[in-house]
Amino acid sequence: MPLMPYLEIKKNFKPDILLLLLYITMAAIIIFRVNVHGSGYLSPDSEAYLGLAQNLKEGHGLYTMNANGTGRNYFSTWPVGYPVLIYLFSEISMLDVYWSSKVLNLIFLGCGFLMLRHLNRSYAFILASVYGAYTYMEVYSFTWSEAPFLLGILILACLTNQVWLNVKVNRSILLICLTCICLFLIRYIGAFSFGVPALLGLYFAFKHKYKLGIKLFLAAIVPALFAGAYLYNNYLQSGFTTGFDRLDGKTESPGNFVVMLLKGLINEFLIIREFRLQNQPDYLFYLTTVLQLLLLAFITMKLKRHYAFWQELRKRSFSLICVGIGVLYFLAVLVLRSVSHFDDLDYRLLSPLSFPVFIGIIYTVVTLPDNHKDVVQAKYAILALFLISLLLTVPKNFVVGQVQQLF
Template sequence: MQATRYLKHIDTLVAAIAGFYAIHLFSAYSGIGISPDSIMYVSTARNIHEHGSLLTFNGGPLVFFPVFYPAFLSISLIIFQADPVAYGGLINGLLFAAVIFVSGLLISRFKAKSIIYKWLILAAIVLSPAMLEIYSFLWSETLFVLTILLFILAFKQYLQKHSWPALLLAALVAAICCITRYAGITIIATGGLMILADGTLPFRKRMLHGLTFGIASSCLLAVNLIVNSLSSGLATGTREPSITPFSENLHYFGTVLCDWLGLTNVVYPFASGLAVFILVGLIAGLVINSLKNRLNSYESVITFFAVVYGLFILIIATVSRFERVNSRLLSPMFITLLIACTYWVPNVIRKIKKRGAYWLASGASVIIMCGYLYNIYHIDRQRYDDEFEYGIPGYSDDDWNKSAFVTFLKTHRNIFKPGVTIYSDADEALYFFGGITGAKLLPHRFFKADVAKFYSEKHYYLVWFKKLGNAEIINIKDIEQKKHLTKLYDLEDGAIYEYRQ
């Protein structure tokens, strides 16, 4: 009996192993992908491990990101006795395998059980370009997605039992989500709204449970924000107001959905309509289930989170300025959105009485899904062919690893006089390749006081990477119009200057 219990998840285990192997393939050539965010996480993890501090490579406190993912990397550093960059492929492979396995557990507990549906969804997760992208990099989304799925498991237990231990366990998982990514507040919103909408509980009990969940789940985030404020004066770092209106963000949201569906950019003009159609459809389904007191299911929790997270990204992108709405930002909702848009299909097919119509609907659904899998497989194959030749885009690809300027920085680490400030358009690259700590990023144009302070500096070095072209910060032309820079070294892809008043 016990053996049968474990054997029924053998298909989920196979899918998890396939996901682990996929990450191994993508990281085999150049190692795990490294971006500026990755260097923030890794440098903080190193400082946690070596000094017990939450400082990044530039000597400042970690405020732009919550603390849990760097802490997780520092734990992995202890376990593997090696740097997270070296073992990033293994770490992410295990995380992706865990995500796939938990997804399989969730699907196996749906009200309308279908082994074919489970296999197809697991295959879609394994082959998903969105998932393979984030698990190819050292990004906090890799851990965040897993904590989301664990919250769904825990919160469903609360909806079933309505006990205090189940509520507090769900709140604990939600609290961990919040200190993995600040967007984890969507988990608090999901849980709080679902408690308030739970018609099976008396109103007073709903209010008490909702208040308890809200306080318990936000406590770790509150501590993190207080520490940030005390160390830097800012709770989440400097944030600029958005420059993209809601309508534009909605369009970008829709283009990501088009990409996830494997569609070409020919359908981009209809992207906003697709986004509205999906979100409104999911909201309508939740309202109907709420009125019928049918929110007590894994499917409802999954759908609720997908809607809350999607709306949160649209709103926050309209209020605050960060990178354009893209697949990475929306990736935490990919699995939940995939399930929310498809879980009802097996149940609808099962209700078809006529045998011929039943098999026709079943066959059509499987063919459509197989066509989707075939399409995204070719997208993955093209990406793999590119990255097998050049590496994963970012600081681990050949443009950086074979760069003459990077080689120069690695072999001339002592060319800077101690005590003189070093500025750069990529301070994280100086740390990652040259081991230079304490370098500063050139100021953003938006923050006029920072720009003025920079121009008042009397002596500094400037390390300029020629191919980056970050329009957000002041560039070499801006500086040379105001200051006379002495060029110390000049290579094809970078140069080093010195300014002395």
């Protein structure tokens, strides 16, 4: 084979090889974490999801055993989407429900990688390195519905961008409608997604594109009607629309709520390691925080020499859509959490905010032309930041303990 075509083929496949290596590394680390973790990365919510999946396997339908073991209750505290997916994959793969949930999360992760490859093949491995952040490694290690939820948000952003760019509009609108339904079936907060086609429809109606606006409004109304019917069925089956009276619990004082919110937001954007008051002094946290700030300063300095970054971001519809979806989700969570006391505002609730925001911002960076060495260096500095985070998610105490046993 002549040298030049060989080099061209090698250059074209290098990004795919790096993307594949990154996926294999992340998958291996997640499996390792799951195997050495005391609980196998299960929480009470995880047990509920697995319980319904197992009940489906045993032919008991959408019912789970109640707390005292004397009967079964209709599964309505959470939507049925995630446990049904676990059940279906368990039936297909012949794995038990526990390992089905873990392998399914790796499949969701792989689908996210493929979506990012579709967006930007040359630097998909840098976009996908976002998954190496502490937050998302936790999400994909646990049996949590946030794993498919993040994928759904990414799909929603891509489809919305298709409509914005006037690409396969009718098909994209239909898929947006289905994606919104899926997001609701995975998490009740997924109803926030109905606002995406509704707001987009409002925009096009304002631009006098009424036919397109009506189609988008329908893509919001259909999921809303579906959600209403689903919640009404919950009420008929259990007496509550979402399993129990969510307004019954006392919420925090405004001051405590603000403190919780600020702590959650800070931790969400501390990519490498989160702050935990009970672990102080945490010298590794101090070191990684300084390192992140230095890398962010380096990236900012390199890009600023050649581009006005926020102007570049505004030029990219996909980036704006990602940020917009993240903000819309955040507003929905704030409203619900201010009136209902459920989980704290930590990485689990805030990951659907930070994930699309990170993807949107980094997409802008990786799509900048490689005309300047500074820009290329900034791109690889982003990769380095998330790879450091990924490596630090390896269970260090377990590894050190095993090494000490060898000596």
